[in-house]
Amino acid sequence: MKYALVAVLGLLIGAAAGGAAIYYNPFTQPSPPSADAADRALHYGLPGEVLGFHLGDDVVPPGSPKRDDVFWEETIGRTALLSLVLEDAHDKPAAIASRLLAVSPRTDLLLSGVRVNDYWLLTIPGEGTLFLRAESNVWPFLKETLPVWYFGRHWKGPTDYRPTAGPGAGGTAVVVGATGRFAGLEGSAVEKYRITDLDPASRSAAATGEIDLRLASSRVAAGR
Numbered sequence: 001m002k003y004a005l006v007a008v009l010g011l012l013i014g015a016a017a018g019g020a021a022i023y024y025n026p027f028t029q030p031s032p033p034s035a036d037a038a039d040r041a042l043h044y045g046l047p048g049e050v051l052g053f054h055l056g057d058d059v060v061p062p063g064s065p066k067r068d069d070v071f072w073e074e075t076i077g078r079t080a081l082l083s084l085v086l087e088d089a090h091d092k093p094a095a096i097a098s099r100l101l102a103v104s105p106r107t108d109l110l111l112s113g114v115r116v117n118d119y120w121l122l123t124i125p126g127e128g129t130l131f132l133r134a135e136s137n138v139w140p141f142l143k144e145t146l147p148v149w150y151f152g153r154h155w156k157g158p159t160d161y162r163p164t165a166g167p168g169a170g171g172t173a174v175v176v177g178a179t180g181r182f183a184g185l186e187g188s189a190v191e192k193y194r195i196t197d198l199d200p201a202s203r204s205a206a207a208t209g210e211i212d213l214r215l216a217s218s219r220v221a222a223g224r
Helices: 004-009 139-151
Strands: 040-046 050-055 079-087 093-103 115-124 128-137 159-161 173-180 185-199 204-217
Touching: 040 093, 115 173, 128 185, 139 159, 139 185, 173 204
Parallel strands: none
Antiparallel strands: 040 079, 040 204, 050 079, 079 093, 093 115, 115 128, 128 173, 159 185, 173 185, 185 204
16 A cells, blocks of 8 residues: 555556756646635545545556556546545544545646546535545656656655646636535545655655645525
């Protein structure tokens, strides 16, 4: 499980090669954080809170050990599936998330960076279920960590990232309430994470992450 962080965040590792013009391209930088305060923040740690992880055969990072549980079918060969526990502000388990990541056709190293489509099914026991649809730009992460991971460059971490880049207004994820008290709600979300350890020698990495949720009554519910 110690390879989960690098594999998930490096889905498009093969597309990360580029020249200096691409490396410093300002168009591929992440969007600034939303100014709206979060209604709720949920936290996770990698690899500690990972319940399960499966990776598509076409996106296994070079140098990773051979796995028997990869997705080999053509239609899902460029995806990854991650399930994890999320904690509340008191570091108590508060939710379970199933997360599907897929290579985005909007990836463009000149204009939009390395994009990953990110779909969350977030279940909070006793409250309900939320569906999150996000587009993440993992290029800032890749360009800083790949030289460390593969070429022995010095790591300057810990390092913070805000990969969420849409599809909502202001570069936020779109949230839809599915069940329980969340039914009839919609809103936005932003993911942030911090890489706390990156050790190529032991082929291990660690990170902490946060999902900031902001919910409001939907127009449909308000019109009833």
